[in-house]
Amino acid sequence: MAAAGGRTLGRSSFSRATSNPVASSSGASGVKIGPNGAAFVSSGIPDLDRILGGGFLLGSVVMIMEDADVPHHLLLLRCFMSQGVVHKQPLLFSGAMKEPRLFLGTLPAPVSSSKEDGRYRAMGAAASSDGQANDEGLRIAWQYKKYFGDDSRAEHKDNKQEFSNDFDLRKPLERHLLNGQNIECVSIQDADTLSGLQDCCTSFLSKLPRKDGGSLTAGRIAIQSLCAPQCRYFEKDWDMVSFIRSLKAMVRSSNSVAVITFPSTVLSNSFCKRWQHLADTLLSIKAIPDEDKDLAKLLTGYQDMVGFLRVHKVAQTNSQVPVILEASTLSLKLRKRRSLVLERLNQAPVDGSSGPSSAASSSCSSQGSQLDF
Amino acid sequence: MAEAVVRCLRDGRLDGEHAPALAVEGSLQCCPLAAGAMLHIAAAFASQVAAGKAQARGLVVVAFDRSPLVYLEFMRRRSLDTNALDRCVRILDCYSDPLGWKQKIQNQQHQGNSAKQFSTNKENITVYRSVKDVTKLMSSVTELGGGFEEGKKYFSVAVDSISSMLRHASVPSISGLLTNLRSHEQVSSIFWMIHSDLHEPKVPRAFECLSTMVACVEPALVDPVCGESPGNLSVLEQNYSKAKFIVRLKRRNGRVKHLYEDLYIEGNDIKFDSAPSVSIEVNQSLVPKAQFNLELSEKERSDRANVVLPFEHQGNGEPIRIYDGRRSLPEAQRDLSLTAPALVDEIKAPKSGTAKGEIHYFRDSDDEQPDSDEDPDDDLDI
Numbered sequence: 001m002a003a004a005g006g007r008t009l010g011r012s013s014f015s016r017a018t019s020n021p022v023a024s025s026s027g028a029s030g031v032k033i034g035p036n037g038a039a040f041v042s043s044g045i046p047d048l049d050r051i052l053g054g055g056f057l058l059g060s061v062v063m064i065m066e067d068a069d070v071p072h073h074l075l076l077l078r079c080f081m082s083q084g085v086v087h088k089q090p091l092l093f094s095g096a097m098k099e100p101r102l103f104l105g106t107l108p109a110p111v112s113s114s115k116e117d118g119r120y121r122a123m124g125a126a127a128s129s130d131g132q133a134n135d136e137g138l139r140i141a142w143q144y145k146k147y148f149g150d151d152s153r154a155e156h157k158d159n160k161q162e163f164s165n166d167f168d169l170r171k172p173l174e175r176h177l178l179n180g181q182n183i184e185c186v187s188i189q190d191a192d193t194l195s196g197l198q199d200c201c202t203s204f205l206s207k208l209p210r211k212d213g214g215s216l217t218a219g220r221i222a223i224q225s226l227c228a229p230q231c232r233y234f235e236k237d238w239d240m241v242s243f244i245r246s247l248k249a250m251v252r253s254s255n256s257v258a259v260i261t262f263p264s265t266v267l268s269n270s271f272c273k274r275w276q277h278l279a280d281t282l283l284s285i286k287a288i289p290d291e292d293k294d295l296a297k298l299l300t301g302y303q304d305m306v307g308f309l310r311v312h313k314v315a316q317t318n319s320q321v322p323v324i325l326e327a328s329t330l331s332l333k334l335r336k337r338r339s340l341v342l343e344r345l346n347q348a349p350v351d352g353s354s355g356p357s358s359a360a361s362s363s364c365s366s367q368g369s370q371l372d373f
Numbered sequence: 374m375a376e377a378v379v380r381c382l383r384d385g386r387l388d389g390e391h392a393p394a395l396a397v398e399g400s401l402q403c404c405p406l407a408a409g410a411m412l413h414i415a416a417a418f419a420s421q422v423a424a425g426k427a428q429a430r431g432l433v434v435v436a437f438d439r440s441p442l443v444y445l446e447f448m449r450r451r452s453l454d455t456n457a458l459d460r461c462v463r464i465l466d467c468y469s470d471p472l473g474w475k476q477k478i479q480n481q482q483h484q485g486n487s488a489k490q491f492s493t494n495k496e497n498i499t500v501y502r503s504v505k506d507v508t509k510l511m512s513s514v515t516e517l518g519g520g521f522e523e524g525k526k527y528f529s530v531a532v533d534s535i536s537s538m539l540r541h542a543s544v545p546s547i548s549g550l551l552t553n554l555r556s557h558e559q560v561s562s563i564f565w566m567i568h569s570d571l572h573e574p575k576v577p578r579a580f581e582c583l584s585t586m587v588a589c590v591e592p593a594l595v596d597p598v599c600g601e602s603p604g605n606l607s608v609l610e611q612n613y614s615k616a617k618f619i620v621r622l623k624r625r626n627g628r629v630k631h632l633y634e635d636l637y638i639e640g641n642d643i644k645f646d647s648a649p650s651v652s653i654e655v656n657q658s659l660v661p662k663a664q665f666n667l668e669l670s671e672k673e674r675s676d677r678a679n680v681v682l683p684f685e686h687q688g689n690g691e692p693i694r695i696y697d698g699r700r701s702l703p704e705a706q707r708d709l710s711l712t713a714p715a716l717v718d719e720i721k722a723p724k725s726g727t728a729k730g731e732i733h734y735f736r737d738s739d740d741e742q743p744d745s746d747e748d749p750d751d752d753l754d755i
Binding site for chain 2: 068069070071072189228229230232233234235263265266268287288291292306307
């Protein structure tokens, strides 16, 4: 990456020489420039941004499959909307409720950066900057350098903090931030068709055209429970699919991100597949059973988990290189009951006397019997 | 037990939240038991209301599947006296004349006479004749509910069953009705019954979305070869006398609690029993792929440094003690000759004397992380 400071080894003749002077100004408007001309906005959850490789890609449609049993999709949606409000980005919200404005009252406020959080971030950054220092000593083949993102560099730590905030889910967002803000709310519960919502989206997105190297005002569209059973257009499957398709086309040519949550179980299988295919980034929520001894034995930190998040697809529009994730299932936890963290699932240490060791020995013995020359 | 479910319904709603909703799902194989479960829950709830233990002051039953007298009779058998019933239970009768045909015929027959409504003389049963109009149904329910006590008091609603409602109205309109009822400020809790195999799979799932508790009544024995052996009545008999009652409670902490019970018919009554065998296949599907956490914490690192490995020179001036796992340390030294000279890396001058059967061991460097990708050939200077 040309932005990789003093490391001349990283300058590959194949990478686009993107100048990165907007790094400091992009932080203010909440847009981060990434490799291959991609621009990201934060999802409101720093862990999710890191896992998705920078955040939500501008011009993509993110779909979240809800679990009928748990309302965690609302947590993700709230963090996304709050991040937009904090960064003063225009927001269009639509929900299957009578008064969508009331939902704005549940948006969380950013965590005031206390010393403890600062230390936590410093630890994370320091560990990775040590890693970078060690890399200087190691001889890494030059073509691999360009895949090292610059998110882990200590000097960008301040920008990163501005790009993506931790939200305190127990504190509501201040009213004055919501009032002076370009927020539109549309209710889709009593609408017979989706054409009203489509018109709103068209007018919203026409104000955010995408220009190369132009203004970086990014907009956000948040739609909650698009195919909720109480909506009057619920049985019009094809109408809903064509709405999503036209929204995707409009978003692709504008400077915005659309996040749509939908209860996947209320769609028929074939339409559920169509919806999943239309998504650029696809996430799903899974419920976690309570007081389950088997899961408690299997996973560490089971007590703190509130649910599972699965990442099925990650948007990649400007490059042929797919995003390969370390882990596709993550656990949702509430750190100190207020901010959302995503963690990999770790297996709890197994008792020596229990199952797995005996299984291993039995498999060894069975293999031994097969090696019969 | 079904107690947990009734307790949730009884406790009602908290401020600022929607009313709790229970969806009872039955299937054709255990149809009478599902109906029985619904009756049981309604009766148990009504007795809680009559005793004053519930948030609600009354129960409105929207009866599609059964005559209202069945409910009243069942509740009477559960020792609810007539006064309590009159006070606490109102039934909206959508069973006798749902589309208003009987009244139309009656009006045609008695054209000259003042056509009185074909209403029963019971005070707490109101006949409802236009089931296709969901909005009117909503207003009738709220009207009945408001009539329990003076002032703004809570009431609960039971719908039996949604499957019959779906014959007359669409899924969005009924979901809208249930959502409006749940968010109505006077409704304390709501429960309904649906037969899941009478509809497309997405329909009962749509109603599950609207609920906070789901109770499935499943047949006790699943017949593997359905219909192929019609003479096999024992499975049918079993399924008509008992069933499994599986409850999923969506809790406030964002997790789902599973409860398992057995349900059986005894005489005229429904009884619940705690299930002896908990089905674990539910949990198997939920376990995702988990990885091992290979990082070591500080404590673990220092513990690892302190471990005394066998075949190693402790370096504190004492003779080598080799622990082969079978005997205590001092004896093992004498038995050095018996240990196999298997693991020999490189020769190191031993401190104790014996010439044969020595084991010399170099501990691997502590700095090297396990499974690191260092190529050992990097050391070669070619």
